Amino acid sequence: MRTRQVPFFDLTAQYLTIREEIDAAMSAVLRSGRFILGEEVAAFEREFAAYCGTAHGVGVASGTEALQLALMACGLRPLDSVITVANVSAPTAAAIVSAGARPVFVDVDLDTHTMDPRKLEEYLRRGGGPGGVSAVIPVHLYGQPADMDPILHVAREHGLRVIEDACQAHGTEYKGRRVGSIGDAGCFSFYPTKNLGAYGDGGMVVTNDDAVAAELRMLRSYGETVKYRNSMHGINSRLDEIQAAVLRVKLRHLDRWNSVRHFHATLYSGRLKGLDLETPVERRDASHIYHLYVVRTAKRESLQVWLGERGIGTSIHYPLPLHLQQAYEELGYRKGDLPVTERCCHEVLSLPMYPELSGEAIEYVCDAIRAFEAS
Template identity: 50%
Template sequence: MIPFVDLQTQYRSIRDDIRAAVDRVLDGGAYVLGPEVAAFEHEFAAYVETSFAVGVNSGTSALHLALLAAGVGPGDEVVTVPFTFVATVAAIRYTGARPVFVDIDPCTLTMDVTRVESVVTARTKAVIPVHLYGQPADMDPLMALARRRNLVVIEDAAQAHGARYKGRPVGSLGDFGCFSFYPGKNLGAYGEGGMIVTSDPEAAERLRLLRDWGAKEKYHHDMLGYNYRMEGLQGAILRVKLRHLDEWNARRRAAAGLYTLGLKNQPYGLPRTMSYAEPVFHIYAIRTNERDRLRQYLQAEGIHTGIHYPVPVHLQPGYADPAYPAGSVPHAEAAARQVLSLPLYPEITSGHIDTVADALARFAPTGEMAA
């Protein structure tokens, strides 16, 4: 059996350091925020080359608070993509703002930034590009537009820890960068966690208040806040794992390269790396019009796969908007029908990759690539 992800093998490779980190927290008794979270914030900000990092309890909370710190609220509009995990759009809704969707680039599956200006109105307050699958969105033209139209840019980097755009870390390019530390991410906690990064000191201070009940001191609340604090245990664990992130990402890129080499003559749409991007391959997704049948075949062969994501957000019942009926965002809808995520994690072996590629060849030795 080839798993889609293997967290146990990674844990065994760093078990002693993880246990020592956990013991530090248990011995010190700082279970919520505390010195380990503060140290991780400092180290993560240095890693992504921003001035500040604010630890929270999930990537969703990171997006929500970044929007609030940007002043987004009822009556505002926020531009984003529908081909993403639902949290991107949920966070916009939490503020009372309206999500405005633009389509994706079919080559990268990230925001087609050439479409953004056409949907900007007097109500548009922010734009959230999503660095989907660890592939950076095309940020320079988006930032130029944002500065011209006075928009806040909040990077959804939940899947892109360590990815770079023209040599710069994603998360540092916009006004805010938001990360998730869900266990399966490139940098994953042993539970939930998230981070907002920024180089604006006033925004960082506002974020710290928002995550902790709006209080500068206990029981004195200066604003409406939330219980979005990062746990001490997660901060300590993530400090250990951050030291290994570059090596793990290098292994992911190597594994992705082996997939691309092994599948280059097969009838599947493969991920493309743009000239501006250094992706980190949180997901290696191929495209095929026979996605569901292929997934069943691979499961029978002992190969586990995933689908990220089978229904675009604008077609989810809980997020329906009459302005976005079926067919209104065609590239996102096509991707949702076609993408299939193959097993990929730092510890995957070349033998496993060969096995997956051979199974894909047996399933579809001829045919046309997905659009």
């Protein structure tokens, strides 16, 4: 058997391509002696907001807290419900709970794995569940946008705020606009493996709403208006100077990295054509930045083992939907409540995807999948 190692991701390979820029940026911060809310954070907030096409960017400590604080700044009332999807990892729902609200899950579209606007409409038309619904959080999953126009339309009809979970979608466009700039606020994670990743945790909320931005600046820093003057309850959730300096360097490379990922995805999808597995479907009028390259197959478990035996790293995003997780038992969902979500969680498999991946490695992965089909 021919084997080589193709890791699922490789953050060192990326660092080595930009080592001089990163090292210089980090040591400048160390020499400055300023580590929290200094010039690097302010500059990165301006640059990333401009990149997304919004008036404001507020750096926070993680994507999860970006979502939590965005909900709070958008006027969430305790015990309100917030509608989102369940084929994701815990943070989106955890943020809703930390903001004092109750998550409600609606089903997704099988092709794009994102919120099905018809299911959102159905839920709201039925009158929702207990407590008022105050917001919707569509997730731009794997780097592909949710269908924002119908989601916004339904949300506005029902007076709901829309907060985009863009934690996997740095630079994705929907009908010519970058995600994060479409709803009331957009939330990003800079977790190291993201398309724009820090060397630690980090996050940002972007928005065109002056009042939301002003409130976010207070909320992330103990509710302070000026030092030691607190006008509301807040938390400590700040992006630090070193991460901001790293992210400013990486932002300059993001569009190129996203294009290379797209190129890799095209290569994968071409080589996998005709096999008994579903390759990603790209939405028309939108871009896909391939944070993850995710295929669907009923033989997911055995394919994952097969690829692992051939030195190929894969992952499952995500194996158990949130509505069936023990942590959310009290919400009262049962197996079968979200059939498309459940099917996705049974069938998805993420293949290696990062800009530094070689064409030869992709061919090796595709050959291994072909051999699996023929076995």
